[in-house]
Amino acid sequence: MGAFLDKPKMEKQNAHGEGNDLRYGLSSMQGWRVEMEDAHTAVIGLPRGLRPWSFFAVYDGHAGSQVARYSCEHLLEHITSNPDFQGSAEPQVQPDGAGDEAKEMENPSVDQVKLGIRTGFLQIDEHMRQISENRKGSGSTDRSGSTAVCVMLSPQHIFFINCGDSRGLLSRGGTVHFFTHDHKPSNPLEKERIQNAGGSVMIQRVNGSLAVSRALGDFDYKCVHGKGPTEQLVSPEPDVCAIERSEAEDEFIVLACDGIWDVMANEELCDFVRSRLEVTDDLERICNEVVDTCLYKGSRDNMSVVLVCLSGGPKVSAEAVKREQELDKYLESRVEEILKQNGEEGVPDMVHVMRTLASENIPNLPPGGELASKRSVVEAVYNKLNPFRNEDTESLTPLSWRQGKGKSS
Known part of the structure; x- marks a missing residue:
């Protein structure tokens, strides 16, 4: 749902960068929506000695932008600072005289990284709930929520992280090698959880209202007594998938909100991005073209896209x-x-x-x-x-x- 403008706002927010053998560009546009509720994160070189690692994310807010904004600023910290994630690797022994800034993580455990990511999502969701509870006394209640689609890249793996109906994909060897699956209320496992929590799925929405079955925030849907955080009508638990990197074949990663996927299928967007990479190496320009194309294809939502180019990506021809x-x-x-x-x-x-x-x-x-x-x-x-x-x-x-x-x- 949501209100619309008489004319789309086509001004864009852009950023780009490079490092750790990758380049990225991003673009966000308000479009026809009355409010811009998307947010994004792009970090090359993670804290706590994970300098060869990178993290990118797109957050698609609804019923307000507060949760999306807070998540874009703090989710990565909640992931990398929790004990489950920190326990995923042992610090490498450095030569005498090397400072703490030289420490790097060695041989991370994939299972522990995945557990740390899950813990980070649950922690930030509970933290935001406490913030919302504390504000109730002042009459300022936050009912907003946000999807989150992220990718964390280590030297050996690509971790795709998804909570909601934003989507990420990996193009490898000229085809869509992997894509995240949307969390919709009509999905059988999601519907089962919703019904077990006393809710219903009507017009493909939670209780006939919310179009996603997993999200950060949305605390009105997370107050069923006797149920844990992952058993509520709306769950903050992400799906996390680890994929071994292929230096020769990995081309690019796309993260985007549903304002993009509403009008472009996985293969369509992949083919379009690949064709643009053969024409220009300006990743901001390519992201802007994606956003404009989706606007002209009929998207009426906020639109955000992050493009991460890897070593095997197409070159200008x-x-x-x-x-x-x-x-x-x-x-x-x-x-x-x-x-x-x-x-x-x-x-x-x-x-x-x-x-x-x-x-x-x-x-x-x-x-x-x-x-x-x-x-x-x-x-x-x-x-x-x-x-x-x-x-x-x-x-x-x-x-x-x-x-x-x-x-x-």
Whole structure:
């Protein structure tokens, strides 16, 4: 659910960085939502001697942004500081005179890392509950919640962490090698837990209201007496999966909220990102293209995406760059032709131009993104040739919405 604006907010928050033999970029956009409730984390070099490790996460808040914001600032600390996680490795013995900053972890136990991650989630959830309880006296009750999809990379493993319906995936050897599974109330095991806690699943929502069955926060759904934290209507327990790294084949990791996955399937997004990596090594630009493409495909939610590129990822190709340039020139010329053909009837709006192009067989459109990913190219030419156009919110709306095919919530 949620309220929507009359026009999407398309300003983006970006960041990028590199280290530990990886590069990352990210993009977040408010879109059509009245409030921006997403948050993200990107850390290369973890505390407590885990300098070769990295951590990335996307948090998709609902009913407010408080839990998402707090989690993005504190979840990693709760994971790495708890005894279960710290017990996953023994400090490496350093030469005489080496300071504490030189200590690094050696031979981490995968099982203990997974346990430490789970403990960190349960700890931060309980901590936020206490904060919420303490605020009740002042009349300030936080009813917000947040999904969390994270990836923790060690030199040997990739740990995928998921709580809710945001999603992460790994592209390896040109295909989707792994993806996290969404926690939806209609999933049999999730539904069983909800019903055992005295709840119900109606219209695919917990008690007919909440669309996710696992999340941080959402404490109104975590107050069943006699049930532990992982047995409540909504559970804060993440799924954690450890995957051995393959230096030669691991291409990239994508973490994104459901505002992205609502309109792009795993393979579509993978194919689109791979095609963009052959055109540019600017990861912020690629993330921005993902977000814009999803907006034009019909997403009405906040959108956040983190792209982590690994050593086996695609490289910029001169041939791919040439094809991209030729495609852009072709689209520019077609827009000019469409506008000229309709000159006597008045200048057609962007909807007409996009519908016309959509009906044609245009070669070399980016896979997964298709014509929606070239909306900005089309719009730039349209605006140049029609500088006195009337700003029209309708022209920003994907065709599918007015054809009754889009999502309404």
